[in-house]
Amino acid sequence: MDEIINQRRQIDEIDEEIMRLLGERVRICRSIGLLKRRRGFQIEDVQREKEVLAHVKEKAERFELNPELTERIYRLIIELCRVVQHVDE
Structure with a gap:
């Protein structure tokens, strides 16, 4: 069970890093939207x-x-960034 708990902690850390990077991507997209x-x-x-x-x-x-499936995930990410760019209008 300890091994499962440890691996779940690793997943939690990876999820946090994914969210940090997604936030960074959204900030860059917002900046691109302003430039556009x-x-x-x-x-x-x-x-x-x-x-x-x-x-x-x-x-x-x-x-x-x-x-x-990866393409589907990225279509959602693109949509998120598009929404952020439109919100700032």
Whole structure:
């Protein structure tokens, strides 16, 4: 049981790091949104989103993750960032 508890603690630490990095990503996206508005660009950049998703699917395979599920997760992350960029309008 101790081994399970230890591994769960490791998962908790990893989850915290994931959240920290997600927060950092959102802050950067917010900054990009401000720059886009100042320059008169659209918030949505479909081409960039396609590039990110293709890159993520490729990386998923290298890390032995399911590419389709990883893509779904990243679609949600992209949506989160898009919402943050629109909220600041």
